[in-house]
Amino acid sequence: MSTCSESTQTVPNTSLPVIDYNLLVQKDSTELNKLFNVCKQLGFFYLKLDNQLDPARIFTLAEKVFELPLDTKNEYAMDGKNGVYFGYKAEGSMYADKKGTPDTIQFWNISKDEIFIQEKTKFPQVILDAKNIVQEYMTKSHGIVIVILQILSMKLGLDAETLPNLHRFMQPSGDQLRLTKSTMYPVQTQDKSDVAFGAHTDFGSVTILFNRLGGLQVLAANGEWFNVKPLSGHAIVNLGDAMVKLTGGIMRSNIHRVVTPPGLNEIVDRYSIVYFSRPENDVPMKSLLSGEKDEQTDEQVFTAQAWIARRVKNFQTENYKNEETYEKSRGTENNRESNVST
Template sequence: MFDGVVLPIIDYNRLTQQDSLEASKLFHASTNVGFFYLKVNDELDPTPMFALAEKVFTLPLDTKNEYAMDGKNGVYFGYKPVGSMFADRKGTPDTIEFWNISKDDIVIHNSNNFPQVILDKKTTLHKYINKSHEIILVILEILSSKLELDPQLLPRLHRITQSSGDQLRLTKSTICPIDGQSSVGIALGAHTDFGSITILFNRLPGLQVLGPDGEWLYVEPLSGHAIVNLGDAMVILSGGILKSNIHRVVNTSGVTEPTDRYSIVYFSRPENDVRMKSLVDNGKNNQDDSDALTAQEWIARRVKNYQTANYKNEETYELSRGTEGSREGSM
C-alpha cells in the first residue's frame, strides 16, 4: 500500500489523454490507499491562493468573526476560529483557523458576503475553483468507469453549476518544533474527509496519513504536485469499493521555531439533493431512497459532530471521525 512515506504519483496530463495505465494506477490508489500525489505542474497553480490566505488571516479577529460559520448548526461556510473544533477523544480544542469559501457563492450566486480582501480576488477564486473542479471531474469519470458504471454517472452528481457543499478552504496554523517533546502536538485531529475528492496544496510538512500497520506517516509537500484524497462520500457511493483514509495535522520536527503553516484545499462533494447510498452492487442491499440522507443533510450532520460546542463525551469523538475507510455505520 504505502512505500515508506511516499504516496503513489499520478500524472494528470496522462489521465486527460486517457492513458489506460495511468487510469489503472488511479483506481488502485483509490481502492487501497485513498491518497495520492497528482502531478499538475502549471495546470493548477495555488500561488495566488497562498497569497490570499496570508492576507485573509491578518484581518482583525473581530472582522473575521463577522463571517464566522455556524458549525454548531451544521453550516460549514465562513470563518472558523481556533478552538471551535476538537482534536481528540477528550474534546481538546483544535489549533487551526480556516475560511471556507462556498463554490456556490463564487460560481453560482456571485455573492458579495465577503470581506473586501476576498472580494478583490473573486475573479481569481472563480478561475481556481473552476480548474479544481475540472480536475475532479476527470478523476470521477475514470472512477465511474472503473466501477463499471456509466462513465458520466459520478460527474453528473458533481456538476459545478448545481448547489452543493463544495468549498475552497484557506487554512492557517502555527506549527512548533517537537524536539524534546514526548509527543507531537495535534493541530487537527484524526479524521476522514466527508466529501468526494479533496485537492490539497501545502508548503510545509505536518500532514500525516495512517499507514497499514497503524503508524502515522508524514506526507511531504512535493513541488508541482497536489495531494489528492478520497472522502467518505466516495466510500458510500461505491458501496465500500473506494477508500477514504484517516489523516491528521501535527507539529513537525522540520521547523526550529514557531512557523505559520498555510494550506489551500478544494473539497468536492455530491450535489445537495443526491441520496447518500451505494450506486453499485457490492453484495449489499441498498436502503430505500426515503431512508437515505441527502448529501446536504449528511454534510450538516458531520459538521455538527466536529464542533466543540456539541462535544459531550468520547462517543461524540467517534461520531466525528467518519467512515475510516469502511465504517459507514458511524458517520
Template sequence: MESQANITDIVNNFPGLPPFPDDVSTAPLLRLSLGKLLAEDIHEFERLFQASVEIGFFYLDLEGSQHGTSLLRDADELFKVGERLFQLSLEEKKKYDFSAQNSYFGYKGQGAAVVDQQGNLDRNEFYNISKDDIMGVSEPLPAPEVLHQSRKQTESFMKGSHAIVELILKILNDKLSLPEGTLSNLHRLKAVSGDQVRFIKAPPQPADDRRTALGQHTDFGSVTVLFNRLGGLQVLPPGAEAEWVYVRPLPGHAIINLGDAMVKFTNGLFRSNIHRVAAPPGIQGDSTRYSLVYFARPEDNVMLRRLEGSDLIPPIEEDQVEEAINSKDWIIRRALGRRVDLVKNVDYDKSAGTEQMSRRIKV
C-alpha cells in the same frame, strides 16, 4: 506503491521554507501525472484505480500540462491571499464566523473544535468559500474585502480544481463500468452543493507542547484537491499494526484524496482514508503552515448510497443497512458535529466518518 527513496529524490524542499526532514517516516503514495491522465494513458488509469482502492490518497504531478500549470499559478496567488486574509484582526474575522450563520461557509477560529477523545481543541483557523457563491449559483455571502478582491482568482482556481475532480470521476466511472456520466452527473459545477475552497493557517505550536492541530477524520465529500508546502498532514495506512506517517509536500504537485461519498457510492470498494494534521516535523515546526484546499462534494440532494450498474461494486449484504441520508445533511453533521460552540455535548464517535465508524483508531 512508490518507495520513500524515490519521493525523496524528486525534490528537497520549497524555496524559502525549511526543508522537510529526511529521517521522518512518510507515506509511500503513488505519484500520478495529470498529463498522462489527460492523454488517456491506460497504465496511469490503472494506477489511479489502484490508489483509490488501496488508500484513497495519491500525488498528482501538475507540471508538464497547460491545465496543471494554470492551476499551480492560481494556487500560488491564493496562498498570498490566504496570508493577507489571516492577517486581519480577530475582531474583523469573527464578523464572518460561520457558527453565527448556522453554516459551514465563513470563518472558524482556533480552538472551536474537538480534535481527540480527550477533549483537546484544534490549533488552526480556516475560512471556507462556497463554490455556489463564486459561481453565481447562490446569493453572494458576506466576506472580507480581501476575498471580494480575489473572486476572479478564486473562480479560476475552483474551475481548475473541479475539472481535475471531473477527470478523476470520469476515469473511475469507466473503470467501474458504470453508465456514462454516472459520477460526473452527481457533481455538476453549476448545481447546488457543499463544494468549497478552504484557506487554512496553523501557527507554530509551543516547543514543549506540540500535538494534533486538526483531529483524525475522513473527508466529508467525494474528492479533495490539497496544496500545502510544509509537512503536517499525516495518514494512518490500512492494517492493524499501522502507525501514523507524514505526507511529504512536493512542489508542482497536489495531494488528492477520496472522501466518504466515494465509499458510500461503491459500498466500501474505494477508500476514504483517515488522516489528521500534526505539528510540522523537525525545524519546520517553527514555521506557520498555510494550506489551500478544494473540497468537491455530491450535490445537496444526492443520496449517499450504493450505486447500481457495476459488477465491481460489492453488493449489499443481508445484514447490512444503508443509512438514508443526503449529501447536504451528511456534510452538516460531519462539519459541525465537533464544534464546541455549536454542540453542547460533542459525541466524538458519532461525528466520525465512514472509516472511523468501522475500525479501531490509534490516537
C-alpha cells in the same frame, strides 16, 4: 508536555503513489489502472500537474485573509454548531481528540455556490477583490476532479458520466475552497498537544490539497501513521467518505491528521489550500452499484446536504459530549480503523 509529541514526531516518511494528470487526460491505460487501484487501497496520492493548477495566488490570498483582525474575521464566523460550514473558523472551535481537546487551526471556507451561483457579497473586501482569482482556481480544481470521477466511473463499470453527473459545477452543493492557517511551534518548546487538527476522514468526494510546510500524516493499512511531504509541482489528492458511500465501500477514504512538521526548530505559520468537491445537495448517499452493501436502510438514507450538516455538527467543540461524539465526527463509515488516539 503532551505525550502526543513523541508519537507524532517519530513516524516514518513514506512517498505516496504518483499519478500523472496528463496521462489521465490521455487515457493512458497503465495510469488509469494505477489511479483506480490507489483509490481502492490507500485513497491518497500525489497528482503530478504541469500548469493545470497553480496555488500561488491563493496562498497570497490566504496570508491576507488571516492578517485581518480577529473581530473582523469573527463577523463572518461559520455557524458550525448548526451544520453550516462556510465562513471563518477560529482556533479551538473544533476538537482534536476523543477528550475534546480544542484544535489549533483556523480556516476560511469559501462556498462555490456563494461565489458562482448566488453571487453573495458577504465576504471581507480582501476576498471580494480576489473573486476572479478564486473563481478561476475553483473552476480548474473542479475540472481536475471531473477527470478523476470519469475514470473511476468507468473502472467501476458505470457510464463515464455517472459520478460527474452527481457533481455538476453549477448545481448547489457543498463544494468549497478552504484557506487554512496554523501557527506551529517546535515540539520541544510547547506545552500542549502538537496535533493541530485531529484524526478524521474527509466527508466529500475528492479533495485537492497544496501545502508548503508538511505536517500531514496519513494512516497506513498496518495502523501506523506516516508523514506526507509536499512535493513541488504536485497536489496531494484524496477521496472522502462520499465516495465510500457511493461505491458501497469499494473506494477508500483514509484517516489523516495535521501535526507539527517533524524537525521543526522555529515558530512558523503553516498555510494550506484545499478544494473540496462534494455531491450535489440532493444526491442520496447510497451505493450506485447493484449488489454492493449499504450500511443504511432506504428509510435512513441522507441527502448529501443533510449528511454534511450532520458531520459538521459533530465536529464542533460546542456540541462535544463524550467519546461517542468524537467517533461520530471522524467519518469513514466503511473500513474505518476504530480506535486511533491522539
